[in-house]
Amino acid sequence: MKAAVLREVNKPLSIENISHGKPGPREVLVRTVAAGVCHSDLHFQNGAYPYPLPAVLGHESAGVVEAVGADVRYVKKGDHVITCLSAFCGHCEQCLTGHLSLCQEPELQRDATQEPRLGNKAAPIAQFLNLSSFAEYMLVHEHTIAKIRPDMPLDRAALIGCGVTTGVGAVIHTAKVEPGATVAVIGCGGVGLSAINGAAIAGASRIIAVDMVPAKLDLARKFGATDTVNAKDVDAIEAVREMTSGGVHYSFEAIGLKKTAEQAFKMLRRGGTATVIGMIPVGTMVELHGPEFLQERRMQGSNMGSNRFRVDMPRFVEFYLQGRLHLDDLISRRIKLEDVNDGLNALYTGEVARSVIMFE
Ligand SMILES: NC(=O)c1ccc[n+]([C@@H]2O[C@H](COP(=O)([O-])OP(=O)(O)OC[C@H]3O[C@@H](n4cnc5c(N)ncnc54)[C@H](O)[C@@H]3O)[C@@H](O)[C@H]2O)c1
Ligand SMILES: [Zn+2]
Ligand SMILES: [Zn+2]
Structure with a gap:
């Protein structure tokens, strides 16, 4: 064959x-x-x-x-x-x-x-x-x-x-997003777009798509994104925090980079949960600011949703x-x-x- x-x-x-x-x-x-x-x-x-x-x-x-x-x-x-x-x-x-x-x-x-x-x-x-x-x-x-x-x-x-099971599953199984919650998804590839679609199915009230390619942000709206952020033009953390008066309940990293995994954590409101879906390269460390755990922010991984x-x-x-x-x-x-x-x-x-x- x-x-x-x-x-x-x-x-x-x-x-x-x-x-x-x-x-x-x-x-x-x-x-x-x-x-x-x-x-x-x-x-x-x-x-x-x-x-x-x-x-x-x-x-x-x-x-x-x-x-x-x-x-x-x-x-x-x-x-x-x-x-x-x-x-x-x-x-x-x-x-x-x-x-x-x-x-x-x-x-x-x-x-x-x-x-x-x-x-x-x-x-x-x-x-x-x-x-x-x-x-x-x-x-x-x-x-x-x-x-x-x-x-x-x-x-x-x-x-x-893979992509759909991973993206939708991260939202409904790993993070268990509830109706009315606010969501941000960083990275709008096959996995991130599926996470956006999953958040729409789960009934999220706001779904903020973050990417650096304008065509991807347009596509994200078809999948259910209510807002978009071009991370090339603006600071994604600031933008998401401002749109949601202090941060989202749930964020998803769907790229696989140290920087965007850290962004996912920083754009959470108090008590929020960041889910890293992206495959961050072997040997790469992700750094978080310790005192932020006092705000009961959570960081978790998701394998195949x-x-x-x-x-x-x-x-x-x-x-x-x-x-x-x-x-x-x-x-x-x-x-x-x-x-x-x-x-x-x-x-x-x-x-x-x-x-x-x-x-x-
Ligand atoms: N955890 C799992 O079980 C699992 C399963 C499948 C895929 N993955 C991983 O999920 C990640 C995404 O996979 P994919 O196939 O959707 O990838 P993809 O390459 O199709 O999509 C990545 C998207 O991120 C955007 N992007 C890149 N750098 C950015 C930045 N700094 N800020 C904002 N946006 C940026 C790109 O424009 C692109 O739209 C990969 O790391 C992949 O290996 C993990
Ligand atoms: Zn895959
Ligand atoms: Zn077994």
Whole structure:
């Protein structure tokens, strides 16, 4: 099959013909229909987050079940699915206390004694975050897929695989924004726009979008932003504090920078909560002014929107079909697998919401 392989950090992905294994017990072979290019792929491509190489990147996808291995009862050939990197075992402490997205059980991958899912024993290719979506097929554990209704368009479904689940989930699951609360979202990419959309669904009274690209701020209004701040022109902290008479109840950082994570904390009102969604590079420290904790301000992280994706994703599909999740506007362009490097490079300028790779 054709796949985009990262062989060396900071080098373009190469389009190669590689092999994949047959589905073993509890494994599913999915034919990839669409895969979004998320900023997290870029963090691994440019080495901000180290990963074993070579690897096939990609983790935001939807497709059709091609074959199932022994003991798979959840799906059958022909079912439409969205993938999620949050593979859950179902029996560890995190899973049993309802924190499925924090499960770290190694049993969801193949071990070193088995044939790898990608490549072969002599020349293995690492599977990226349980998925490796930049490939015509994905051989995955059955606990990385959510079954969806067949009338949901799969290009838009793919976005639910990461960006939407992460952004909406950060608002409704991690921060639990309540109706009437004020919200600021810093960074209006695929994740930030989804957080804005999530805040609108949650009933936030004011949703302030912060970005440096004017077109992104215009787009943010379509997703539910009531106010916008261009951080290139004004001090984002001052602007948000002024608009909300002292700061927001909830802020979300959806970029992955020290500076904007600190801004998220500083734009809170007393008792407010900042949620960092962005992947801040390994080794980077975030600094907060200690006395501000006396104001009961909170700073927390969010991993994949604290999801329970098999429950969440079909609900998000319904939201889209009802017109409440604006997935059509999230797709800036549809590209081919061969153009994956353009899709990654476009993330440096902030001009696109999402590039989506369409497979034939
Ligand atoms: N926590 C998780 O589970 C999780 C999941 C998915 C993605 N992420 C991370 O979320 C972040 C956002 O992902 P994305 O795909 O939406 O990225 P993106 O590149 O599409 O969007 C980033 C946006 O931030 C804007 N921006 C950049 N610098 C800015 C600044 N200083 N001030 C204001 N705006 C600025 C850009 O113009 C762009 O619109 C990334 O770090 C990604 O790795 C985290
Ligand atoms: Zn992602
Ligand atoms: Zn578990």
